[in-house]
Amino acid sequence: xxxxxxxxxxxxxxxxxxxxxxxxxxxxxxxxxxxxxxxxxxxxxxxxxxxxxxxxxxxxxxxxxxxxxxxxxxxxxxxxxxxxxxxxxxxxxxxxxxxxxxxxxxxxxxxxxxxxxxxxxxxxxxxxxxxxxxxxxxxxxxxxxxxxxxxxxxxxxxxxxxxxxxxxxxxxxxxxxxxxxxxxxxxxxxxxxxxxxxxxxxxxxx
Amino acid sequence: xxxxxxxxxxxxxxxxxxxxxxxxxxxxxxxxxxxxxxxxxxxxxxxxxxxxxxxxxxxxxxxxxxxxxxxxxxxxxxxxxxxxxxxxxxxxxxxxxxxxxxxxxxxxxxxxxxxxxxxxxxxxxxxxxxxxxx
Numbered sequence: 001x002x003x004x005x006x007x008x009x010x011x012x013x014x015x016x017x018x019x020x021x022x023x024x025x026x027x028x029x030x031x032x033x034x035x036x037x038x039x040x041x042x043x044x045x046x047x048x049x050x051x052x053x054x055x056x057x058x059x060x061x062x063x064x065x066x067x068x069x070x071x072x073x074x075x076x077x078x079x080x081x082x083x084x085x086x087x088x089x090x091x092x093x094x095x096x097x098x099x100x101x102x103x104x105x106x107x108x109x110x111x112x113x114x115x116x117x118x119x120x121x122x123x124x125x126x127x128x129x130x131x132x133x134x135x136x137x138x139x140x141x142x143x144x145x146x147x148x149x150x151x152x153x154x155x156x157x158x159x160x161x162x163x164x165x166x167x168x169x170x171x172x173x174x175x176x177x178x179x180x181x182x183x184x185x186x187x188x189x190x191x192x193x194x195x196x197x198x199x200x201x202x203x204x205x206x
Numbered sequence: 207x208x209x210x211x212x213x214x215x216x217x218x219x220x221x222x223x224x225x226x227x228x229x230x231x232x233x234x235x236x237x238x239x240x241x242x243x244x245x246x247x248x249x250x251x252x253x254x255x256x257x258x259x260x261x262x263x264x265x266x267x268x269x270x271x272x273x274x275x276x277x278x279x280x281x282x283x284x285x286x287x288x289x290x291x292x293x294x295x296x297x298x299x300x301x302x303x304x305x306x307x308x309x310x311x312x313x314x315x316x317x318x319x320x321x322x323x324x325x326x327x328x329x330x331x332x333x334x335x336x337x338x339x340x
Contacts, residue, residue, distance in 0.1 A: 001303045002293040006280070008310065010273040017269060018262045042332050049328045053321075060317070067306060071296030072280045136272055137217045138284035145291060157217055159285050167217050174210055178268075181245065182261045189254040190332050196254075203249045203257070 005068035012064055016057035017128070018182075023051040025183015027094065027121025028176070031114060033187060033198040040114060044098060046190035051098065055091070071145060079139060079147040080131070083163055087127050094120040122176060129175025133168030137161075181206050207242060211235070214275075220282060221275035231274045238267025 026047050034040040066073045077084060093116055101113035137157060139147045152162035155169070164172075180202075187199040215221050225231050244260025251257065276282060280296055283289040297303065 001300055002297040003277075005297065005303055005306070006273075006277065006293045010270065014266050014269045018265050021265060022258075038334065042334055045332045045334060050324060053324060064310070068298055068303060069280060069293070069296045070298055072291050075291060075296070076281055132269075132272060135281065136214055136221070136276060138279075138282035138287075138290065140285040141281065141283040141289045141291065142285075143289065145289075145296075157284075161284070167213055170210060170213055174207075178261075178265060182258075182265065185245070185249060185254060185258040185261050188249075189258050192331050200249060200254065203245070 002068075005064075009061060009064050009068060012057060012061035016054070016061055019054035019057055020051070021125075021179045021182050022186035023047045023054055023183070024094075024121045024125050025179040025181065026187055027117050027183070028125060028180045029184045029187065029199065029202055031118045033184060033202055034195050037110070039191075039195045040110075041102075042191050042195055043187055044101075046187060048098070052095070055095075075141070075145045075147070079149060080134075080163070082151060083127060083131065087124065090120045090124045090127065094124065125176045125179040126172040129172035130164060130168040132175065133171035134163060136171070137165075137167055177206055207238070214272075218276070218282065220279065220287070224275045224277060228274075231271075234267055234271040234274050236267070238264050238271060241265070241267055 026043055030040060030043045034043045062073075097113040097117035097120065101110050101117070104110075134149070139149060140159060140161075141147045150162045152164040153160055155162075155165050157165045157167045184199040184203040184206075188196050188203065191199065241260045241262070241264030245257055245264060248254075248257040248260055278292040278294065279290045280293055281291040283291075298306075
């Protein structure tokens with residue numbers, strides 16, 4: 001029964017990464033593939049109807065984890081407290097940058113939120129990649145099943161490691177590139193003209 | 207991808223044990239390889255649905271490989287492997303998990319149905335008509 005729920009949680013996390021991954025990827029690449037106001041609006045419109053629904057898979061995955069593996073939930077959410085808070089803020093920044101940018105027509109306002117959207121999306125991809133790296137590498141759990149990790153120590157992957165070391169940074173960079181390609185393929189699928197061509201070229205070049 | 211695989215096997219020896227014990231699990235990394243090759247060859251074509259689906263396949267392949275490789279650990283320990291959290295010692299009681307299936311499966315079917323409906327409703331290329339929010 002535990003294995004069945006492990007598969008459910010894995011499927012939900014995979015669904016989240018595939019679905020919100022293209023939203024994040026679109027955010028990462030949109031400054032490069034969309035250069036005019038109209039092109040950027042087209043990129044946002046391509047993810048507009050679905051991005052918040054896609055993020056619900058993260059909540060559903062977290063809720064399922066809480067229900068099925070409370071021991072893991074307690075241990076990891078307290079041990080990864082600092083990066084989880086950073087991820088929460090990045091999710092908030094990404095959401096409000098999509099929603100706020102069109103409220104005021106200004107030469108400063110829209111480019112500002114475009115940069116916030118791109119930066120938050122890229123950092124989210126990096127943090128999720130580093131999280132995967134931490135789960136594969138392991139964490140310094142004690143006998144009570146608890147641990148604490150600083151953001152970084154000496155970047156070696158030994159016993160006194162931090163959340164960021166050479167291995168988790170490698171996975172984080174791979175996650176950033178993977179989601180950038182995923183997002184550009186989504187943009188190529190959903191847009192036309194110059195944006196589609198640039199997105200396709202970006203995906204091929206990476 | 208080769209670099210990540212080599213680094214992962216070096217960092218987490220349990221991955222090697224998992225794949226050696228259940229060789230059918232090599233199907234998961236194979237999915238990722240097929241996805242990666244598909245992206246490489248299909249991303250130049252117009253339309254782009256096939257290339258995007260290959261990208262989805264690559265991500266699913268990588269994540270399921272990690273999930274398969276670390277099983278039964280859900281959070282391995284790098285200090286002492288015997289302290290790692292497994293699916294068995296971190297799971298909720300059996301009764302709760304059995305009852306949970308009763309609401310989880312219908313709930314997921316509903317969510318998947320809504321997912322299909324939404325993506326079908328917004329399928330095709332984006333058209334900016336000046337009326338929408340974006």
